[in-house]
Amino acid sequence: MSLGGMHQIHGRPEALPLSASPLFASTDVDEARARVAEVYCDHRLDPMGRGRFEARHNRLSGRALSVNVMTYTAKTMITPGALRDFYLFQYPLSGHASIANGTNCHEIGGGRGGVVNPEEDTCMIWGEGCAQLMIQVRREALQKAARSHFGLPTGQSLRFSGANDMRAGEGKAFLGLLSYAMSGEGLLGAGGLMGQQLETMLMVGLLQTQRHNLSDRAAETGGPLPRAVRLAEEYMRAHLTEVITLETLARAVGVSERALQAAFRAGRGRSPMTVLRDLRLERAWQELSHPGPATRVTEVAMQLGFFHLGRFSEQYRRKFGCTPSETLRGAGRL
Template sequence: MNSPLLSERSMVFERGDPYEVSGYVNQHVGNHCIRLPAVGHPLASLSHRKFASLDLCQISYGGSVRVTSPALENIFHLQILLKGHCLWKGREQEKFLAPGELLLINPDDPVDLTYSDDCEKFILKLPVSLLEATCNEQRWLKPSEGVRFTQNRYRLQELEGFVGLLGLVCQEAESDLILPRISEHYTQIIASKLLTLLKTNVSREELCAQAASFERIAHYIDSNLKQDICVEQLASQAHISLRSLYALFERYAGSTPKSYIRRKKLEQINACLSDPSCSVRNVTEIALDYGFLHLGRFSESYKIAFGELPSDTLKHRV
């Protein structure tokens, strides 16, 4: 891949001191350390643009430089090799990147990259908050540990339309007139495109399908309130993993499955205690009926939920 994405208009350093360039990168693109070759005097070049919540960077160190970082913390790095070669050392793996290849670095991934003398890269910095907000807007399910890309390396030719989209973003970033609404729109498209084209831990199941799954589970719970329902049963009923089950309840019930079941049991007991037509001899019997074996804890939970003891509800029924 020979064509640059940023033009000379975005040049910040041209044949400059690599350590000065590294300091600028630390400030704007991501924390790292560089190790220069023992001989020679490499000269670095860097172009940079800020575009809404994105940072666009094009960099070459002019020598066989090693770049390391323990982790990027709250940002993702998308790196495209434009020229030369780059050795990437990941978790228990080591690969050479060639021009036209893309590397996606997660926030908690250690960084260990060695540039060839002629290596030039384009780096797109994306905040974690952008990808999480995109998942929320699209109603996609993301695991509790956050968004992660599960495959790091791609060839650009595999990602239909992505290079063209990056070119448009760079063109907009270098425009003399940048409109905030347009730049925000482009960043959302970038985030959506990445979450769609690349392999992630995000479930992009349609919202209606998710809602239908939750409705089926809720109906199963309502029909079996007097039973001892475990989360494994619910996951089996819905044909989903435990992780997906918890994500489903977080989205549609705002709680864990166990808390939801407990609340539903309490609501049903409250309805029975309040209804004169419902045959209830005493509080102990109905509590045990719904699986509350510790009566003291049951009364406490009931009072927190309804503001009075279950015995008081029974007394007040008309």
């Protein structure tokens, strides 16, 4: 069923998308709060209307994100505080909701959706019969996509604002992609390369269709990033374990070293070699958080060109908030 035909479902369970992936259905407020908290975060759940309360939640999980469809039949206040670990895109399929996310307050529904930021305290009021399509995205995954495709500077937070009309143009195209992801083709959550690419496309779609603090930069450059930066970073990712110099990058991209440095300053606010270091740190995090039997911190660092282990550990800690050894220990090996 396409999302375009889902605007008047009035909470009917048989009409909810993702019916093949039910998480729970309950008429008990405490049970509903506990089940939602298991996959989102702890929160208060307070029905406000006099109507019968029923909650239903369908969920399809991937590696970096999950697609969810939820409904509360009664008018309901949800108070989670700060989401902390994830961003939450919300798009009502029926009804409306009021969102207060720090100073970012907006109404969604009638073809408009928005994203809740993880750092600010949040309170939401869902109207009676509101059914919402939501994408829960791991904070670090969406930040990484924003760095890769929109030039989010290191250390800067990605912050969304307001509600966005999704009924035409890129918004409509994004909903079409989301409808495909929910269609039961088996890509999302399957763990294969195509599933991962689909998740990346959904994250880029959110960044492209929702207003955030990088939107003006994208508009000024006429696209997400200058072409030279995109090509240089593609080369970096394909050769992270090899020796890469500024000369190597400029030759691979087909521009002068000075032009490449200027493109990175305009698109990233950083030098090419600083971006390369961050990409290598991110690869190190991937290796250490998903280790094999023989994975060791020293070998990972050396393979990626970090020959001063103390400096590698400090750069890693500044970027991820923990040491390489702590990442490996948390993944079950040291």
